[in-house]
Amino acid sequence: MEITDEDVWAREERLWTGGADAYAELLDNDALMVFPEMGALNAASVRKSIERAPRWESVDMRERSLVRPAQSLIVIAYRAESRRSEEPAYAAFCSSTYRAVGNGWRIVQHQQTLAN
Known part of the structure; x- marks a missing residue:
């Protein structure tokens, strides 16, 4: 199943700025x-937390890297800077892993480390 690099990055951005959908x-x-303030969460916990968490208004993903270690896996890493209205910017080093499932790609791993 083919997916372009641009589509991978667009999916990642949606996870920052999109809602429960x-x-x-x-x-x-x-x-x-894995999130700095919440620790490790499974999918059910993530979905529950998204329902009540304010979403980011924007995210800037820099220092991007993308590898395809297997036909059904994509691993990305980047530095994110995201913003919510009047809050200070949030900066983190992030990684995500996507795998081909059925007729689409789903995220199976995401990790954030605060950037100082």
């Missing part, structure tokens, strides 16, 4: 995500 479409049921 983006996670329903893109998050694998077996996903694990």
Whole structure:
């Protein structure tokens, strides 16, 4: 199943700025995500937290890297700077792993480390 690099980055941006609908479409049921303030969360916990969390208004993903270690896997890494209305910017080093599932690609891993 083919997916362009641009489509991968567009999916990643949707996970930052989109709501519960983006996670329903893109998050694998077996996903694990690690956030600095929340620790490790499984897919059910992530979906629940997204329902009540304010979404980012924008995200700037720099220092992008993308590798395809297998036909059904894509791993990305980048530095993110995101913003919500009047809050200070949030900066983190991030990685995500996507795998081909059925007729689409779903995120199975995401990790954030605060950038100082």
